Amino acid sequence: QQQVKQSPQSLIVQKGGIPIINCAYENTAFDYFPWYQQFPGKGPALLIAIRPDVSEKKEGRFTISFNKSAKQFSLHIMDSQPGDSATYFCAASTGRRALTFGSGTRLQVQP
Amino acid sequence: EAQVTQNPRYLITVTGKKLTVTCSQNMNHEYMSWYRQDPGLGLRQIYYSMNVEVTDKGDVPEGYKVSRKEKRNFPLILESPSPNQTSLYFCASSKAGTGGGEQYFGPGTRLTVT
Numbered sequence: 698q699q700q701v702k703q704s705p706q707s708l709i710v711q712k713g714g715i716p717i718i719n720c721a722y723e724n725t726a727f728d729y730f731p732w733y734q735q736f737p738g739k740g741p742a743l744l745i746a747i748r749p750d751v752s753e754k755k756e757g758r759f760t761i762s763f764n765k766s767a768k769q770f771s772l773h774i775m776d777s778q779p780g781d782s783a784t785y786f787c788a789a790s791t792g793r794r795a796l797t798f799g800s801g802t803r804l805q806v807q808p
Numbered sequence: 809e810a811q812v813t814q815n816p817r818y819l820i821t822v823t824g825k826k827l828t829v830t831c832s833q834n835m836n837h838e839y840m841s842w843y844r845q846d847p848g849l850g851l852r853q854i855y856y857s858m859n860v861e862v863t864d865k866g867d868v869p870e871g872y873k874v875s876r877k878e879k880r881n882f883p884l885i886l887e888s889p890s891p892n893q894t895s896l897y898f899c900a901s902s903k904a905g906t907g908g909g910e911q912y913f914g915p916g917t918r919l920t921v922t
Contacts, residue, residue, distance in 0.1 A: 703850070706848070738915070739915060739916070740913030740914050742913065743911070786850060786851065795839075798850040799850055801848075801850050
């Protein structure tokens with residue numbers, strides 16, 4: 698049973714576009730929602746994270762939007778660049794358990 | 809440099825031949841974990857350890873063993889590998905003893921079982 702559902706599986710945008718990746722969760726006990734970025738041949742690395750007491754968090758060109766009532770959160774990448782081409786994973790956890798990951802989104806930003 | 813290292817990075821083996829993938833971290837983290845990554849399934853946790861001599865099953869533990877005799881090392885053991893264990897494996901560590909918070913991942917081990 699997949700507790701964190703991620704969409705789309707793949708995404709192609711032009712340079713400067715704003716790709717949006719969505720995740721939905723089922724477990725209302727989740728209290729930490731990170732996004733990980735993975736480049737080919739590398740391990741995932743933490744990109745940005747949010748806790749459910751805020752509805753939005755920005756770090757540079759990356760923004761998480763969080764909707765607690767809908768149990769959904771999304772990643773927006775402003776002014777996307779070819780260097781942002783990677784696989785993105787959403788995840789969720791409670792304070793007492795390990796991360797549950799979404800299935801991943803492969804993003805390609807075309808020049 | 810703070811890092812998680814895994815060895816080997818690539819491994820091709822045959823069904824039934826025991827193998828060990830090593831993982832080591834130099835950040836003095838209590839929590840360590842093993843994941844496998846398969847297309848369309850994301851990362852699934854195999855085993856985790858909250859501290860030395862404390863290990864527990866994750867979501868997909870069948871066919872794997874782990875041990876945590878030292879804080880920095882967390883090897884993954886496949887005693888009788890099968891083709892369905894062909895996958896990309898990642899070790900991770902976290903300062904948070906429960907595994908929540910930021911996890912630091914190793915570079916991955918690509919395993920092929922024929």
